[in-house]
Amino acid sequence: NAGVTQTPKFQVLKTGQSMTLQCAQDMNHEYMSWYRQDPGMGLRLIHYSVGAGITDQGEVPNGYNVSRSTTEDFPLRLLSAAPSQTSVYFCASSADRRMSSYNSPLHFGNGTRLTVT
Amino acid sequence: LAKTTQPISMDSYEGQEVNITCSHNNIATNDYITWYQQFPSQGPRFIIQGYKTKVTNEVASLFIPADRKSSTLSLPRVSLSDTAVYYCLVPGYGQNFVFGPGTRLSVLP
Numbered sequence: 001n002a003g004v005t006q007t008p009k010f011q012v013l014k015t016g017q018s019m020t021l022q023c024a025q026d027m028n029h030e031y032m033s034w035y036r037q038d039p040g041m042g043l044r045l046i047h048y049s050v051g052a053g054i055t056d057q058g059e060v061p062n063g064y065n066v067s068r069s070t071t072e073d074f075p076l077r078l079l080s081a082a083p084s085q086t087s088v089y090f091c092a093s094s095a096d097r098r099m100s101s102y103n104s105p106l107h108f109g110n111g112t113r114l115t116v117t
Numbered sequence: 118l119a120k121t122t123q124p125i126s127m128d129s130y131e132g133q134e135v136n137i138t139c140s141h142n143n144i145a146t147n148d149y150i151t152w153y154q155q156f157p158s159q160g161p162r163f164i165i166q167g168y169k170t171k172v173t174n175e176v177a178s179l180f181i182p183a184d185r186k187s188s189t190l191s192l193p194r195v196s197l198s199d200t201a202v203y204y205c206l207v208p209g210y211g212q213n214f215v216f217g218p219g220t221r222l223s224v225l226p
Contacts, residue, residue, distance in 0.1 A: 042204065042216035090160045105151060106214065108160025
């Protein structure tokens with residue numbers, strides 16, 4: 001099992017460019033989510049999905065789009081990159097869409113470090 | 118909306134036991150409390166999860182009092198490799214996990 005795989009590891013964009021951060025998991029998890037982490041801070045939820053075809057917004061969704069066409073993949077799209085989106089982005093998955101259940105621990109990828117100039 | 122409060126940072130020496138307490142005063146009856154560990158340049162890693170009383174695994178113990186308004190992560194005999202940020206999580210926004218700033222643990226030789 002590879003777990004949660006994120007690509008690319010590093011990316012530099014110019015303001016206004018668009019790009020897609022890829023996330024794939026091979027654990028057949030229903031729940032997937034995207035977080036961003038800024039220096040010295042905790043993780044903030046961007047978007048999440050409780051299954052294929054279902055997505056919803058988290059705390060900080062503006063400037064990002066997601067889709068979930070398969071169970072395995074959950075790409076994050078930056079529509080028009082801004083310097084405020086410079087951050088480390090983490091994708092996570094969980095076996096259970098019910099976050100309070102015993103089976104719900106999150107499995108994280110190793111992140112994509114994005115710089116927008 | 119459940120929210121957690123933890124110390125921002127802690128220092129310890131190798132071989133000592135470290136206890137990190139998290140306050141969560143608005144936790145729902147059926148909510149589990151989960152702790153994660155994050156090393157630099159890596160994603161958070163699940164450590165332990167509990168509902169009440171005490172849970173122990175090969176890495177840590179988790180103590181939860183009867184009122185469930187707080188929980189304490191206990192790391193026995195820490196080593197330099199335990200230097201990391203530790204997050205306490207409870208379900209929050211839309212039944213999703215809400216991460217606070219965590220506790221930065223520095224283990225000194």
